[in-house]
Amino acid sequence: MVNRFGARVGHFDPGFSRELSLKKAQDMTLVAILSFVAFSEQPEPGEYWGQAAVLGYTPREKAVFEPFVQGIANLMGKGIRPQVDFEGRAVDQIIESRGQWLPSNREPMPEKRKGMAILKRKRSFTDGLVEQGRKGNKGCYFLSWALMLGLVALIVFGLKACGVF
Structure with a gap:
Protein backbone atom coordinates (compact mmCIF):
# COMPACT_ATOMS: atom_id res chain seq x y z
CA MET A 1 0.00 0.00 0.00
CA VAL A 2 1.42 3.38 -1.04
CA ASN A 3 0.08 6.68 0.29
CA ARG A 4 -0.57 9.69 -1.92
CA PHE A 5 2.93 11.00 -1.17
CA GLY A 6 4.52 7.87 -2.63
CA ALA A 7 5.59 6.33 0.68
CA ARG A 8 4.97 2.64 1.28
CA VAL A 9 2.79 2.38 4.39
CA GLY A 10 1.79 -1.28 4.42
CA HIS A 11 1.12 -4.40 2.42
CA PHE A 12 -1.62 -6.94 1.81
CA ASP A 13 -1.27 -10.68 2.09
CA PRO A 14 0.21 -12.38 -1.02
CA GLY A 15 -3.09 -13.80 -2.32
CA PHE A 16 -4.90 -10.48 -2.18
CA SER A 17 -1.87 -8.67 -3.61
CA ARG A 18 -1.96 -11.03 -6.59
CA GLU A 19 -5.67 -10.27 -7.12
CA LEU A 20 -4.91 -6.55 -7.03
CA SER A 21 -2.07 -6.98 -9.53
CA LEU A 22 -4.46 -8.71 -11.92
CA LYS A 23 -6.99 -5.87 -11.54
CA LYS A 24 -4.24 -3.31 -12.14
CA ALA A 25 -3.20 -5.22 -15.29
CA GLN A 26 -6.81 -4.83 -16.49
CA ASP A 27 -6.26 -1.04 -16.32
CA MET A 28 -8.40 -0.62 -13.21
CA THR A 29 -7.80 2.25 -10.82
CA LEU A 30 -7.34 0.86 -7.31
CA VAL A 31 -7.83 2.95 -4.18
CA ALA A 32 -7.15 1.66 -0.66
CA ILE A 33 -8.63 3.61 2.26
CA LEU A 34 -7.15 2.77 5.65
CA SER A 35 -9.88 2.02 8.17
CA PHE A 36 -7.81 1.72 11.33
CA VAL A 37 -4.33 0.99 12.64
CA ALA A 38 -3.67 -1.42 15.50
CA PHE A 39 -0.76 -2.96 17.39
CA SER A 40 -0.62 -6.55 18.61
CA GLU A 41 2.02 -7.94 20.94
CA GLN A 42 1.86 -11.32 19.18
CA PRO A 43 3.72 -12.51 17.18
CA GLU A 44 6.85 -11.38 19.02
CA PRO A 45 8.19 -8.67 19.08
CA GLY A 46 4.78 -7.26 18.13
CA GLU A 47 3.42 -5.85 14.90
CA TYR A 48 1.45 -2.94 13.58
CA TRP A 49 -1.47 -3.86 11.35
CA GLY A 50 -4.68 -2.45 10.02
CA GLN A 51 -7.59 -2.90 7.69
CA ALA A 52 -8.32 -1.05 4.49
CA ALA A 53 -11.22 -0.84 2.08
CA VAL A 54 -10.00 -1.42 -1.46
CA LEU A 55 -12.14 -0.02 -4.27
CA GLY A 56 -11.49 -0.53 -7.95
CA TYR A 57 -13.01 0.93 -11.09
CA THR A 58 -12.28 1.27 -14.79
CA PRO A 59 -11.29 4.54 -16.47
CA ARG A 60 -14.76 4.65 -18.05
CA GLU A 61 -16.34 4.75 -14.54
CA LYS A 62 -13.95 7.35 -13.11
CA ALA A 63 -16.43 10.27 -13.02
CA VAL A 64 -18.93 8.15 -11.07
CA PHE A 65 -16.56 6.38 -8.70
CA GLU A 66 -14.33 9.29 -7.64
CA PRO A 67 -17.16 10.96 -5.64
CA PHE A 68 -18.13 7.55 -4.24
CA VAL A 69 -14.55 6.88 -3.11
CA GLN A 70 -14.44 10.35 -1.50
CA GLY A 71 -17.71 9.63 0.32
CA ILE A 72 -16.34 6.33 1.66
CA ALA A 73 -13.11 8.08 2.71
CA ASN A 74 -15.11 10.78 4.53
CA LEU A 75 -17.12 8.16 6.44
CA MET A 76 -13.97 6.25 7.40
CA GLY A 77 -12.32 9.49 8.47
CA LYS A 78 -15.16 9.88 10.98
CA GLY A 79 -14.64 6.35 12.29
CA ILE A 80 -17.65 4.91 10.42
CA ARG A 81 -16.79 1.65 8.67
CA PRO A 82 -19.17 1.14 5.73
CA GLN A 83 -19.43 -2.36 4.30
CA VAL A 84 -17.86 -2.22 0.84
CA ASP A 85 -17.88 -5.91 -0.06
CA PHE A 86 -20.69 -5.68 -2.57
CA GLU A 87 -21.55 -6.24 -6.22
CA GLY A 88 -24.59 -6.22 -8.47
CA ARG A 89 -27.33 -3.91 -7.21
CA ALA A 90 -25.00 -1.82 -5.05
CA VAL A 91 -22.78 -1.09 -8.06
CA ASP A 92 -25.90 -0.13 -10.04
CA GLN A 93 -26.89 2.28 -7.23
CA ILE A 94 -23.45 3.91 -7.32
CA ILE A 95 -23.72 4.42 -11.08
CA GLU A 96 -27.36 5.59 -11.01
CA SER A 97 -26.62 8.12 -8.25
CA ARG A 98 -23.45 9.37 -10.01
CA GLY A 99 -21.39 8.34 -6.99
CA GLN A 100 -23.59 9.93 -4.33
CA TRP A 101 -25.01 6.65 -2.92
CA LEU A 102 -23.22 5.27 0.14
CA PRO A 103 -23.80 1.86 1.74
CA SER A 104 -25.83 1.84 4.95
CA ASN A 105 -24.47 -1.49 6.25
CA ARG A 106 -21.54 -1.20 8.64
CA GLU A 107 -18.49 -3.37 9.12
CA PRO A 108 -17.83 -4.14 12.80
CA MET A 109 -14.42 -3.57 14.33
CA PRO A 110 -12.45 -6.74 14.98
CA GLU A 111 -12.77 -8.17 18.47
CA LYS A 112 -10.13 -6.89 20.85
CA ARG A 113 -7.81 -9.53 22.18
CA LYS A 114 -5.28 -9.49 24.95
CA GLY A 115 -2.19 -7.59 23.85
CA MET A 116 -4.01 -5.69 21.09
CA ALA A 117 -4.59 -1.94 20.93
CA ILE A 118 -6.42 0.12 18.32
CA LEU A 119 -4.13 3.09 17.74
CA LYS A 120 -6.17 5.12 15.29
CA ARG A 121 -9.68 4.60 13.94
CA LYS A 122 -10.69 8.07 12.79
CA ARG A 123 -9.15 11.34 11.75
Missing part, protein backbone atom coordinates in the same frame (compact mmCIF):
# COMPACT_ATOMS: atom_id res chain seq x y z
CA SER A 124 -8.60 13.88 14.51
CA PHE A 125 -9.21 17.62 14.45
CA THR A 126 -5.46 18.13 14.02
CA ASP A 127 -5.43 15.76 11.02
CA GLY A 128 -8.08 17.95 9.42
CA LEU A 129 -6.08 21.13 10.07
CA VAL A 130 -2.93 19.63 8.58
CA GLU A 131 -4.88 18.41 5.54
CA GLN A 132 -6.39 21.85 4.96
CA GLY A 133 -2.91 23.37 5.33
CA ARG A 134 -1.63 21.00 2.64
CA LYS A 135 -4.45 22.17 0.37
CA GLY A 136 -3.20 25.74 0.75
CA ASN A 137 -5.55 27.04 3.45
CA LYS A 138 -3.15 29.42 5.21
CA GLY A 139 -5.38 29.87 8.27
CA CYS A 140 -5.47 26.14 8.95
CA TYR A 141 -1.74 25.86 8.27
CA PHE A 142 -1.05 28.63 10.79
CA LEU A 143 -3.50 27.18 13.33
CA SER A 144 -1.97 23.69 13.10
CA TRP A 145 1.50 25.13 13.79
CA ALA A 146 0.11 27.25 16.64
CA LEU A 147 -1.48 24.15 18.21
CA MET A 148 1.76 22.19 17.95
CA LEU A 149 3.83 25.04 19.40
CA GLY A 150 1.26 25.49 22.16
CA LEU A 151 1.53 21.81 23.00
CA VAL A 152 5.34 22.04 23.18
CA ALA A 153 5.07 25.13 25.39
CA LEU A 154 2.61 23.31 27.66
CA ILE A 155 4.99 20.35 28.01
CA VAL A 156 7.94 22.65 28.79
CA PHE A 157 5.82 24.55 31.35
CA GLY A 158 4.72 21.25 32.94
CA LEU A 159 8.28 19.97 33.17
CA LYS A 160 9.44 23.27 34.66
CA ALA A 161 6.59 23.18 37.20
CA CYS A 162 7.69 19.66 38.20
CA GLY A 163 11.23 20.93 38.79
CA VAL A 164 12.86 19.01 35.96
CA PHE A 165 14.75 22.17 34.95
Whole structure:
Protein backbone atom coordinates (compact mmCIF):
# COMPACT_ATOMS: atom_id res chain seq x y z
CA MET A 1 0.00 0.00 0.00
CA VAL A 2 1.42 3.38 -1.04
CA ASN A 3 0.08 6.68 0.29
CA ARG A 4 -0.57 9.69 -1.92
CA PHE A 5 2.93 11.00 -1.17
CA GLY A 6 4.52 7.87 -2.63
CA ALA A 7 5.59 6.33 0.68
CA ARG A 8 4.97 2.64 1.28
CA VAL A 9 2.79 2.38 4.39
CA GLY A 10 1.79 -1.28 4.42
CA HIS A 11 1.12 -4.40 2.42
CA PHE A 12 -1.62 -6.94 1.81
CA ASP A 13 -1.27 -10.68 2.09
CA PRO A 14 0.21 -12.38 -1.02
CA GLY A 15 -3.09 -13.80 -2.32
CA PHE A 16 -4.90 -10.48 -2.18
CA SER A 17 -1.87 -8.67 -3.61
CA ARG A 18 -1.96 -11.03 -6.59
CA GLU A 19 -5.67 -10.27 -7.12
CA LEU A 20 -4.91 -6.55 -7.03
CA SER A 21 -2.07 -6.98 -9.53
CA LEU A 22 -4.46 -8.71 -11.92
CA LYS A 23 -6.99 -5.87 -11.54
CA LYS A 24 -4.24 -3.31 -12.14
CA ALA A 25 -3.20 -5.22 -15.29
CA GLN A 26 -6.81 -4.83 -16.49
CA ASP A 27 -6.26 -1.04 -16.32
CA MET A 28 -8.40 -0.62 -13.21
CA THR A 29 -7.80 2.25 -10.82
CA LEU A 30 -7.34 0.86 -7.31
CA VAL A 31 -7.83 2.95 -4.18
CA ALA A 32 -7.15 1.66 -0.66
CA ILE A 33 -8.63 3.61 2.26
CA LEU A 34 -7.15 2.77 5.65
CA SER A 35 -9.88 2.02 8.17
CA PHE A 36 -7.81 1.72 11.33
CA VAL A 37 -4.33 0.99 12.64
CA ALA A 38 -3.67 -1.42 15.50
CA PHE A 39 -0.76 -2.96 17.39
CA SER A 40 -0.62 -6.55 18.61
CA GLU A 41 2.02 -7.94 20.94
CA GLN A 42 1.86 -11.32 19.18
CA PRO A 43 3.72 -12.51 17.18
CA GLU A 44 6.85 -11.38 19.02
CA PRO A 45 8.19 -8.67 19.08
CA GLY A 46 4.78 -7.26 18.13
CA GLU A 47 3.42 -5.85 14.90
CA TYR A 48 1.45 -2.94 13.58
CA TRP A 49 -1.47 -3.86 11.35
CA GLY A 50 -4.68 -2.45 10.02
CA GLN A 51 -7.59 -2.90 7.69
CA ALA A 52 -8.32 -1.05 4.49
CA ALA A 53 -11.22 -0.84 2.08
CA VAL A 54 -10.00 -1.42 -1.46
CA LEU A 55 -12.14 -0.02 -4.27
CA GLY A 56 -11.49 -0.53 -7.95
CA TYR A 57 -13.01 0.93 -11.09
CA THR A 58 -12.28 1.27 -14.79
CA PRO A 59 -11.29 4.54 -16.47
CA ARG A 60 -14.76 4.65 -18.05
CA GLU A 61 -16.34 4.75 -14.54
CA LYS A 62 -13.95 7.35 -13.11
CA ALA A 63 -16.43 10.27 -13.02
CA VAL A 64 -18.93 8.15 -11.07
CA PHE A 65 -16.56 6.38 -8.70
CA GLU A 66 -14.33 9.29 -7.64
CA PRO A 67 -17.16 10.96 -5.64
CA PHE A 68 -18.13 7.55 -4.24
CA VAL A 69 -14.55 6.88 -3.11
CA GLN A 70 -14.44 10.35 -1.50
CA GLY A 71 -17.71 9.63 0.32
CA ILE A 72 -16.34 6.33 1.66
CA ALA A 73 -13.11 8.08 2.71
CA ASN A 74 -15.11 10.78 4.53
CA LEU A 75 -17.12 8.16 6.44
CA MET A 76 -13.97 6.25 7.40
CA GLY A 77 -12.32 9.49 8.47
CA LYS A 78 -15.16 9.88 10.98
CA GLY A 79 -14.64 6.35 12.29
CA ILE A 80 -17.65 4.91 10.42
CA ARG A 81 -16.79 1.65 8.67
CA PRO A 82 -19.17 1.14 5.73
CA GLN A 83 -19.43 -2.36 4.30
CA VAL A 84 -17.86 -2.22 0.84
CA ASP A 85 -17.88 -5.91 -0.06
CA PHE A 86 -20.69 -5.68 -2.57
CA GLU A 87 -21.55 -6.24 -6.22
CA GLY A 88 -24.59 -6.22 -8.47
CA ARG A 89 -27.33 -3.91 -7.21
CA ALA A 90 -25.00 -1.82 -5.05
CA VAL A 91 -22.78 -1.09 -8.06
CA ASP A 92 -25.90 -0.13 -10.04
CA GLN A 93 -26.89 2.28 -7.23
CA ILE A 94 -23.45 3.91 -7.32
CA ILE A 95 -23.72 4.42 -11.08
CA GLU A 96 -27.36 5.59 -11.01
CA SER A 97 -26.62 8.12 -8.25
CA ARG A 98 -23.45 9.37 -10.01
CA GLY A 99 -21.39 8.34 -6.99
CA GLN A 100 -23.59 9.93 -4.33
CA TRP A 101 -25.01 6.65 -2.92
CA LEU A 102 -23.22 5.27 0.14
CA PRO A 103 -23.80 1.86 1.74
CA SER A 104 -25.83 1.84 4.95
CA ASN A 105 -24.47 -1.49 6.25
CA ARG A 106 -21.54 -1.20 8.64
CA GLU A 107 -18.49 -3.37 9.12
CA PRO A 108 -17.83 -4.14 12.80
CA MET A 109 -14.42 -3.57 14.33
CA PRO A 110 -12.45 -6.74 14.98
CA GLU A 111 -12.77 -8.17 18.47
CA LYS A 112 -10.13 -6.89 20.85
CA ARG A 113 -7.81 -9.53 22.18
CA LYS A 114 -5.28 -9.49 24.95
CA GLY A 115 -2.19 -7.59 23.85
CA MET A 116 -4.01 -5.69 21.09
CA ALA A 117 -4.59 -1.94 20.93
CA ILE A 118 -6.42 0.12 18.32
CA LEU A 119 -4.13 3.09 17.74
CA LYS A 120 -6.17 5.12 15.29
CA ARG A 121 -9.68 4.60 13.94
CA LYS A 122 -10.69 8.07 12.79
CA ARG A 123 -9.15 11.34 11.75
CA SER A 124 -8.60 13.88 14.51
CA PHE A 125 -9.21 17.62 14.45
CA THR A 126 -5.46 18.13 14.02
CA ASP A 127 -5.43 15.76 11.02
CA GLY A 128 -8.08 17.95 9.42
CA LEU A 129 -6.08 21.13 10.07
CA VAL A 130 -2.93 19.63 8.58
CA GLU A 131 -4.88 18.41 5.54
CA GLN A 132 -6.39 21.85 4.96
CA GLY A 133 -2.91 23.37 5.33
CA ARG A 134 -1.63 21.00 2.64
CA LYS A 135 -4.45 22.17 0.37
CA GLY A 136 -3.20 25.74 0.75
CA ASN A 137 -5.55 27.04 3.45
CA LYS A 138 -3.15 29.42 5.21
CA GLY A 139 -5.38 29.87 8.27
CA CYS A 140 -5.47 26.14 8.95
CA TYR A 141 -1.74 25.86 8.27
CA PHE A 142 -1.05 28.63 10.79
CA LEU A 143 -3.50 27.18 13.33
CA SER A 144 -1.97 23.69 13.10
CA TRP A 145 1.50 25.13 13.79
CA ALA A 146 0.11 27.25 16.64
CA LEU A 147 -1.48 24.15 18.21
CA MET A 148 1.76 22.19 17.95
CA LEU A 149 3.83 25.04 19.40
CA GLY A 150 1.26 25.49 22.16
CA LEU A 151 1.53 21.81 23.00
CA VAL A 152 5.34 22.04 23.18
CA ALA A 153 5.07 25.13 25.39
CA LEU A 154 2.61 23.31 27.66
CA ILE A 155 4.99 20.35 28.01
CA VAL A 156 7.94 22.65 28.79
CA PHE A 157 5.82 24.55 31.35
CA GLY A 158 4.72 21.25 32.94
CA LEU A 159 8.28 19.97 33.17
CA LYS A 160 9.44 23.27 34.66
CA ALA A 161 6.59 23.18 37.20
CA CYS A 162 7.69 19.66 38.20
CA GLY A 163 11.23 20.93 38.79
CA VAL A 164 12.86 19.01 35.96
CA PHE A 165 14.75 22.17 34.95
